[in-house]
Amino acid sequence: MPPVTEELQDDLPEQMRIRREKRDRLLEMGQHPYPVRLPLTHTIAQIRAAHEGLEPDVTTGELVGIAGRVIFLRNTGKLCFATLRAGDGTEIQAMVSLASVGEEALEDFKRLVDLGDHLFVHGEVITSRRGELSVMADEWRMASKSLRPLPVAHKPLSEETRVRQRYVDLIVRPEAREMARIRVLVLASIRRSLAKRGYLEIETPLLQTQQGGATARPFITHSHAFDLDLYLRIAPELFLKRALVGGLERVFEVNRNFRNEGADSTHSPEYVALEFYAAYEDYRDVARTTREIIQAAAVAATGSMVVTHADGSVHDLSGEWPEIDLFEAVSAAVGRDITPATPLEELDALVRAAGIEPAPTWIAGKYVEELLEHYVVPGFTGPTFVMNYPEDTSPLTRQHPDRPGVVEKWDLYINGYEQATGYSELADPVIQRERLVAQAELADRGDDEAMPVDEDFLRALEIGMPPAGGVGVGVDRLLMSLTGLGIRETILFPLVKPEARG
RNA sequence: GGGUCGCUAGCUCAAUGGUAGAGCUGCGGACUUUUAAUCCGUAGGUUCGGGGUUCGAGCCCCCGGCGACCCA
Numbered sequence: 001m002p003p004v005t006e007e008l009q010d011d012l013p014e015q016m017r018i019r020r021e022k023r024d025r026l027l028e029m030g031q032h033p034y035p036v037r038l039p040l041t042h043t044i045a046q047i048r049a050a051h052e053g054l055e056p057d058v059t060t061g062e063l064v065g066i067a068g069r070v071i072f073l074r075n076t077g078k079l080c081f082a083t084l085r086a087g088d089g090t091e092i093q094a095m096v097s098l099a100s101v102g103e104e105a106l107e108d109f110k111r112l113v114d115l116g117d118h119l120f121v122h123g124e125v126i127t128s129r130r131g132e133l134s135v136m137a138d139e140w141r142m143a144s145k146s147l148r149p150l151p152v153a154h155k156p157l158s159e160e161t162r163v164r165q166r167y168v169d170l171i172v173r174p175e176a177r178e179m180a181r182i183r184v185l186v187l188a189s190i191r192r193s194l195a196k197r198g199y200l201e202i203e204t205p206l207l208q209t210q211q212g213g214a215t216a217r218p219f220i221t222h223s224h225a226f227d228l229d230l231y232l233r234i235a236p237e238l239f240l241k242r243a244l245v246g247g248l249e250r251v252f253e254v255n256r257n258f259r260n261e262g263a264d265s266t267h268s269p270e271y272v273a274l275e276f277y278a279a280y281e282d283y284r285d286v287a288r289t290t291r292e293i294i295q296a297a298a299v300a301a302t303g304s305m306v307v308t309h310a311d312g313s314v315h316d317l318s319g320e321w322p323e324i325d326l327f328e329a330v331s332a333a334v335g336r337d338i339t340p341a342t343p344l345e346e347l348d349a350l351v352r353a354a355g356i357e358p359a360p361t362w363i364a365g366k367y368v369e370e371l372l373e374h375y376v377v378p379g380f381t382g383p384t385f386v387m388n389y390p391e392d393t394s395p396l397t398r399q400h401p402d403r404p405g406v407v408e409k410w411d412l413y414i415n416g417y418e419q420a421t422g423y424s425e426l427a428d429p430v431i432q433r434e435r436l437v438a439q440a441e442l443a444d445r446g447d448d449e450a451m452p453v454d455e456d457f458l459r460a461l462e463i464g465m466p467p468a469g470g471v472g473v474g475v476d477r478l479l480m481s482l483t484g485l486g487i488r489e490t491i492l493f494p495l496v497k498p499e500a501r502g
Numbered sequence: 503g504g505g506u507c508g509c510u511a512g513c514u515c516a517a518u519g520g521u522a523g524a525g526c527u528g529c530g531g532a533c534u535u536u537u538a539a540u541c542c543g544u545a546g547g548u549u550c551g552g553g554g555u556u557c558g559a560g561c562c563c564c565c566g567g568c569g570a571c572c573c574a
Contacts, residue, residue, distance in 0.1 A: 013511085013512060013546080014511095014512085014528070014529080014545075014546055015512050015527075015528050015529090015546085016512080018528070018529075057535090072536090072537070072538075072539095074535095074536045074537070074538095074539050074540095075533090075536090075539095076532095076533055076534065076535075076536060076539075076540090077532070077533040077534065078533080078534045079533090079534035079535065079536080080534095080536090081535075081536045081537075081539085083537075093536085093537080095534095095535080095536090097534060097535095098534070099534080114528090115527080128535055128536075128537095129535045129536095130535060130536075130537075132535085132536085132537070134535095148512075149512045149513080149527065149528075150512085150513085150527085151512075151513040151514080151527085152512085152513045152514065152525090152526050152527060152538090153513095153526095153538070154513095154514090154526070154538055155513060155514040155515085155525090155526075156514080157513075157514085158509095158513090158514080158569090159569080159570070160509090160568080160569050160570080161513085163569095164569095172513095262503095265570095265571090355573095355574095356574080357574065359574095496568090496569090497567090497568065497569085498568090499550095499567090499568070
């Protein structure tokens with residue numbers, strides 16, 4: 001709780017105190033600083049659209065009532081200019097002159113209106129002598145008085161302030177507003193792409209009675225009504241597969257996953273994941289679909305499959321994407337043949353030689369994946385599918401038909417990080433049970449990411465799941481791939497630790 | 503989890519261990535066509551918190567908080 005003294009006017013910084021006094025003054029004048037309703041007749045966008053290309057210094061005779069946030073303010077004695085911006089980013093200039101509103105209203109305007117206020121203006125649509133489309137006010141009213149000064153518009157906000165006070169970031173930085181819109185375009189594009197292919201969007205539980213569908217540490221919460229610990233889901237996979245069993249043969253879900261792990265520029269504890277599953281398809285079929293979804297999203301968000309990042313670099317997502325074989329690539333990188341049968345001691349030595357300290361819970365497949373990340377991934381120049389993963393780290397995946405210890409799984413890398421993963425789904429309930437039991441043994445040995453045996457999921461598989469391919473795509477990471485920004489820029493309100501109070 | 507760097511006015515940043523400053527913002531004044539308006543004047547500080555060293559700490563040391571980057 002903030003100390004009570006912060007609410008006392010004497011302790012407020014000067015600029016905040018002055019704005020509060022202006023709020024009080026408005027009330028004294030009988031003008032509400034936060035009116036419920038205003039006589040709006042048009043949006044700023046409507047006025048701009050109707051009067052595009054007007055000559056300088058003309059009047060239209062059209063009377064309008066508009067509102068927007070004051071983002072620039074220029075007072076020149078008997079004529080004041082305020083640039084108003086609406087929520088859609090459109091802007092228009094309001095002019096308040098001695099001749100049009102009279103001395104009292106002009107003086108009040110100069111005395112009471114600040115940068116950041118929401119302002120209502122009624123008047124005639126005109127253009128200024130310099131050609132700026134404007135509303136010449138015959139009346140102005142406060143629409144909402146801003147009590148805190150906005151940051152200076154011409155200096156970039158510190159990264160921490162941008163994240164902590166996104167509402168301010170959105171006001172002063174066009175790129176922040178743009179990201180909010182790009183996210184919507186990408187999500188709409190994903191849904192269009194899948195709907196077009198006959199996929200049904202379904203919603204599965206975020207609160208689960210046991211974790212599953214991925215290997216990660218979960219957040220745990222508690223239901224008082226059921227007196228039961230619940231897990232915020234780490235993945236929707238096991239429920240989407242239940243839907244496949246039930247005969248919903250093409251399903252997808254776009255929703256939040258929660259992972260109780262660290263946060264950095266590519267990881268967020270809560271993130272949006274797309275998962276989709278198609279009966280009678282395999283991992284290669286869904287890889288193609290994944291590429292097409294991402295390419296369509298790139299076009300929807302940026303207009304092109306060749307995207308330009310914030311740092312100016314250009315990334316081509318068009319065409320087919322190369323596939324490399326995981327074990328072949330790692331073998332080539334370390335200069336000796338690596339297979340699922342390579343002894344753990346040998347892998348351990350290779351990993352240590354790469355300067356990586358293995359964790360005690362690591363199994364053979366984990367070592368191979370670490371070698372991939374260390375030696376192979378940094379060499380990728382564009383989107384790349386890494387094919388055919390170790391079986392022991394992929395407990396939900398169908399085995400490769402003629403390569404023991406290998407499963408039909410791929411990871412898609414874009415810009416050096418994992419963007420999506422897909423596989424031919426394991427449908428055999430007997431093998432699935434063996435894999436989950438092995439996972440449970442890992443959990444018993446102290447691996448808090450390993451998944452437990454989900455008996456209801458196994459019962460569903462025993463009913464019979466059609467052959468299927470499935471994919472998970474990190475949506476926040478997709479936005480990163482399209483814009484080159486960090487994950488905290490793609491998420492509107494990322495988790496931040498509370499600010500210290502001195 | 504480890505290391506490095508940072509935290510100073512509303513915002514962005516300065517300041518050999520020796521009187522805490524600038525720009526923008528704000529406030530007062532001038533200006534009826536401005537576009538980050540301009541001009542004149544002026545105010546604004548718990549230097550993230552706590553402890554220590556010192557005649558003297560924004561600066562040095564210790565503990566803690568928050569953040570960024572790198573590593574695991």
